[in-house]
Amino acid sequence: MATHHPTNPDCEALPGGWRLVALSEVDSTNEEVRRRALTDPDEGLAVMAAVQTAGRGRRGRTWVSPPGNLYLSVRLNQGPSLAATAQLSFVAAVALADALAEAAPHVAVRFKWPNDLLIGGAKVSGILLETDGPSIILGIGVNVAWAPDAIQTTYPATSLKFEGAVVPPEELAKAFLRHLQSCVAQWHFRGFEVFRAAWLERAQGLGQGIVARLQSGEDVQGIFVDLDVDGALVVDVAGAGRRRILAGDIFFAAS
Numbered sequence: 001m002a003t004h005h006p007t008n009p010d011c012e013a014l015p016g017g018w019r020l021v022a023l024s025e026v027d028s029t030n031e032e033v034r035r036r037a038l039t040d041p042d043e044g045l046a047v048m049a050a051v052q053t054a055g056r057g058r059r060g061r062t063w064v065s066p067p068g069n070l071y072l073s074v075r076l077n078q079g080p081s082l083a084a085t086a087q088l089s090f091v092a093a094v095a096l097a098d099a100l101a102e103a104a105p106h107v108a109v110r111f112k113w114p115n116d117l118l119i120g121g122a123k124v125s126g127i128l129l130e131t132d133g134p135s136i137i138l139g140i141g142v143n144v145a146w147a148p149d150a151i152q153t154t155y156p157a158t159s160l161k162f163e164g165a166v167v168p169p170e171e172l173a174k175a176f177l178r179h180l181q182s183c184v185a186q187w188h189f190r191g192f193e194v195f196r197a198a199w200l201e202r203a204q205g206l207g208q209g210i211v212a213r214l215q216s217g218e219d220v221q222g223i224f225v226d227l228d229v230d231g232a233l234v235v236d237v238a239g240a241g242r243r244r245i246l247a248g249d250i251f252f253a254a255s
Contacts, residue, residue, distance in 0.1 A: 016181045017044045027054040029073035030139045034132050048072040048173050068145030070169040076136045086231040087192045089115050089129050090199045095183040099175040104165030110204045113233045122158035144169050209253040212245045
């Protein structure tokens with residue numbers, strides 16, 4: 001990771017070359033990273049905010065962002081190839097799960113394809129990747145103290161506080177950055193397979209019936225059997241064989 005450290009009073013230098021900016025309020029941490037990259041272009045810039053006024057999730061969905069939760073975005077170089085960049089979401093999910101295990105060891109985290117973390121079947125975190133020229137902006141939101149109610153989200157949601165874990169957002173942010181640095185280094189050196197296996201080990205619904213709702217509106221029903229090397233969900237559809245799902249939302253049989 002780059003070692004460039006701009007002189008900036010709101011920028012905290014962390015081990016590993018991270019430069020963490022903590023703000024009280026911002027429209028979107030992803031957008032703030034994009035803006036700051038114009039004058040701080042090196043990898044390792046991280047921005048967290050107490051409140052987002054225009055936070056967003058995957059496919060442009062609104063990410064409700066009240067105080068007390070973690071909203072963090074980082075700027076990274078792209079993966080070994082443009083195609084491999086899709087793998088970074090799963091690498092980041094493993095890093096975030098490791099950080100949560102460190103901060104709240106009694107909480108069992110599982111993964112929901114493509115970019116959510118669950119506790120007890122309810123969403124506690126989401127991950128968003130966006131390209132920015134030759135770089136990737138990776139954003140995470142974690143429900144630390146507060147979770148949206150059912151009318152504000154497609155899926156049930158929970159928070160670390162509700163699950164009995166008291167974790168300061170700043171502490172969780174720094175733990176995530178440590179684990180992310182380690183995981184990204186391993187990904188570049190060892191490849192995706194180790195993270196694919198780690199993700200599948202904690203994948204919600206693996207081996208069970210799901211419905212994948214595609215952007216076209218089509219519903220694909222089958223058994224969730226695998227995660228492909230490019231991050232595609234692999235579903236065994238009765239009478240039609242295996243089908244790869246590249247984008248969409250999944251619903252579990254009990255939903």
